[in-house]
Amino acid sequence: MSGRREEILDAALAIADEHGIGKVSMRALAERVGVTPMALYRHVSDKAELLDGMVGRLLAGLLPPDAGKARAWDERLAALGHAVRTMARRHPWAAQLLFSRPAVTPDAVRVVDLIYIALLEAGVPDREVPRLERLIATFVIGFAASEASGRFGSGSVDPRGRRGLLPEGELPGHSRLAPWLDLPSDLDTEFEADLDDLLRLIKAVAGGQD
Amino acid sequence: MSGRREEILDAALAIADEHGIGKVSMRALAERVGVTPMALYRHVSDKAELLDGMVGRLLAGLLPPDAGKARAWDERLAALGHAVRTMARRHPWAAQLLFSRPAVTPDAVRVVDLIYIALLEAGVPDREVPRLERLIATFVIGFAASEASGRFGSGSVDPRGRRGLLPEGELPGHSRLAPWLDLPSDLDTEFEADLDDLLRLIKAVAGGQD
């Protein structure tokens, strides 16, 4: 039908990956596709719709990794979590966008359904499933977004500097935790531990009342 | 020292609250302050720094509600969570920004320290405190951002329509949960339940190894 639109989304994704989402302008995109800026509007009504199309592409890419579906529910959830994080590392611009619009594209709904099924399989009461889905998704996307945007302050601002901002004694928590805060943060194992905790939380909700 | 800067931030906050963050342009801001656009650059080096200053203001407003500090650690954490969510509802533009830069302003660090202390008081092992702080903050900010941006799809897109996007049987989870999905979502009690679950998670981590 409209192979041209896919071509445009491809180009937009390429620009975003190579030079950041900020460089995705209608002009730059048009040049990459080889047309005039205004030609893009035949295939995309808005720049907003363009961005929506881009995240749609990424969400679609979230499904395949879960193909080996023979595993247990907790492994499937963990795999999905890792897939989201991997996606966000490959496309650092994406995580922010995931927070900006409701997940109503077909692919997004499919992902949500996977989570629903896993939670049901875990024994979570029906009533609690939608809530827990939102809780988990919110955390995972939030983690990915934080990582991508630098909210976790990877290293540009070291903890010592952070503590120096305030007079001695004003940050008792920070001083007590100083030895741990000075360690280089390993977000890989941290995310792993977070997923473990969340899975435990799910089991608690499931075990508590079924 | 520079009361003018505070005046500018006040005006920026007012514009954002009244007409949305999108209407906060250097020109609009300058007009509101009563000066030329370029005059703003004497007090703010960037537009980015302006935005940082704005979120700084909000973070500062997060502290006072926690004044009655006689309460237990779990009540203090819950109060902080509610304060964040309340802030995000009053300033819907803010939550997104919280994800975009590391929390390195003095006020932000103070908030983090409050969480550290609560977690330590809960009995969380020192080593795990920074991780749990990030976990909780990530979820709470993520929830607020989702709510503010419409990611939780308050009602404009009803679940029936969402399910209609895909052929029957492709969404087993959604069909099974239909009765619950059709209910109007009550984010107030949902957030409450989420906080409860997270506090339980903290107690589990604390109890498991101290």
Added chain:
DNA sequence: CTGTATACGTCTACAATGTATACATATGAG
């Protein structure tokens, strides 16, 4: 072949944005 609909693209133009550069003024200290 002719007429026409549909898909695709171009050209021009506009308003809005952030901000660099250069120039003013006002105030207070020495």
Added chain:
DNA sequence: CTCATATGTATACATTGTAGACGTATACAG
């Protein structure tokens, strides 16, 4: 008076999204 510091102005530029009018090429109806 002199001069530094804080503050503001005027002008200008590049970049952005996109509206509006116009062109062309392929396909199908008569």
